[in-house]
Amino acid sequence: MTNKAIRDKLKGKGLKVTPQRIAVFEAASILKNHPSAENIIDYIRKFYPNVATATVYKVLDTFISHNLLRRVETERGVMRYDPITENHHHIYCADSNRIEDYFNEELNNLLIDYFNKKKIPGFHIEDMKLHIIGRFTGNR
Amino acid sequence: MTNKAIRDKLKGKGLKVTPQRIAVFEAASILKNHPSAENIIDYIRKFYPNVATATVYKVLDTFISHNLLRRVETERGVMRYDPITENHHHIYCADSNRIEDYFNEELNNLLIDYFNKKKIPGFHIEDMKLHIIGRFTGNR
DNA sequence: CTATATGCAAATCATTTGCAACCAG
DNA sequence: CTGGTTGCAAATGATTTGCATATAG
Numbered sequence: 001m002t003n004k005a006i007r008d009k010l011k012g013k014g015l016k017v018t019p020q021r022i023a024v025f026e027a028a029s030i031l032k033n034h035p036s037a038e039n040i041i042d043y044i045r046k047f048y049p050n051v052a053t054a055t056v057y058k059v060l061d062t063f064i065s066h067n068l069l070r071r072v073e074t075e076r077g078v079m080r081y082d083p084i085t086e087n088h089h090h091i092y093c094a095d096s097n098r099i100e101d102y103f104n105e106e107l108n109n110l111l112i113d114y115f116n117k118k119k120i121p122g123f124h125i126e127d128m129k130l131h132i133i134g135r136f137t138g139n140r
Numbered sequence: 141m142t143n144k145a146i147r148d149k150l151k152g153k154g155l156k157v158t159p160q161r162i163a164v165f166e167a168a169s170i171l172k173n174h175p176s177a178e179n180i181i182d183y184i185r186k187f188y189p190n191v192a193t194a195t196v197y198k199v200l201d202t203f204i205s206h207n208l209l210r211r212v213e214t215e216r217g218v219m220r221y222d223p224i225t226e227n228h229h230h231i232y233c234a235d236s237n238r239i240e241d242y243f244n245e246e247l248n249n250l251l252i253d254y255f256n257k258k259k260i261p262g263f264h265i266e267d268m269k270l271h272i273i274g275r276f277t278g279n280r
Numbered sequence: 281c282t283a284t285a286t287g288c289a290a291a292t293c294a295t296t297t298g299c300a301a302c303c304a305g
Numbered sequence: 306c307t308g309g310t311t312g313c314a315a316a317t318g319a320t321t322t323g324c325a326t327a328t329a330g
């Protein structure tokens with residue numbers, strides 16, 4: 001994502017454009033394994049050594065609440081971030097912290113159709129995410 | 141789950157049966173909203189006021205590694221625990237910390253069939269969990 | 281008996297808060 | 306200008322660690 005595209009994303013949400021915000025969004029997009037705040041901070045500091053840790057956390061929170069980033073659900077106490085806000089699923093490696101995106105329109109439709117037929121009483125579904133857990137076999 | 145059943149579960153895994161372990165497993169089963177460690181500690185202390193915080197965390201880790209409990213994936217930095225280790229899904233309330241179990245054999249089969257047809261290249265699936273996110277409407 | 285589990289206090293790690301200085305609009 | 310944003314340092318909260326003591330098998 002270009003610098004200009006990031007500026008436009010921020011403006012589109014009515015957010016002030018700051019170098020720190022651009023850097024955080026850029027880092028979240030470039031770092032491919034659904035980075036943690038720490039990953040993002042380490043990456044940014046290579047270029048802006050004086051960015052404050054707390055600033056990055058505040059920027060991340062701002063982005064979450066404006067739907068520019070999503071949090072990735074994990075079983076561990078470290079938050080991970082996802083620059084893709086459209087509905088998609090995740091492939092979790094059972095023996096590393098690797099998490100890959102899984103896009104599949106057919107699967108989405110299958111799930112939507114299923115729950116249209118078989119409703120959950122007393123519950124209104126807004127989103128569904130499949131967690132696919134397993135092991136990577138060889139190189140992909 | 142009866143006290144005896146818990147003892148048998150522990151013995152079945154070759155674990156020593158201690159009052160603390162029984163209490164932790166009992167609490168995790170009785171507390172219905174996929175309790176956090178803190179929830180479990182608070183509950184246990186009503187009956188065993190001198191149980192150490194660290195002991196509960198150690199017991200939880202032991203249970204996780206022996207597959208007597210599962211961790212529940214969340215977007216927040218607090219671990220939650222699930223006494224049900226068989227495959228099932230979770231319903232997440234979008235505006236509270238409520239998480240309900242969702243059992244559905246038909247859905248499991250639908251997913252298994254789907255991924256038998258449409259494999260993920262370079263990945264071997266071991267488990268799938270659907271996160272159903274939305275809002276509870278009225279009482280259930 | 282002996283290895284393992286517990287309790288306690290201190291340590292760690294991720295994240296948050298408070299506040300003065302700064303800067304985008 | 307001015308309110309939202311940043312940097313810093315200190316606070317918080319959940320979880321972990323180290324070690325002496327206790328206890329299950």
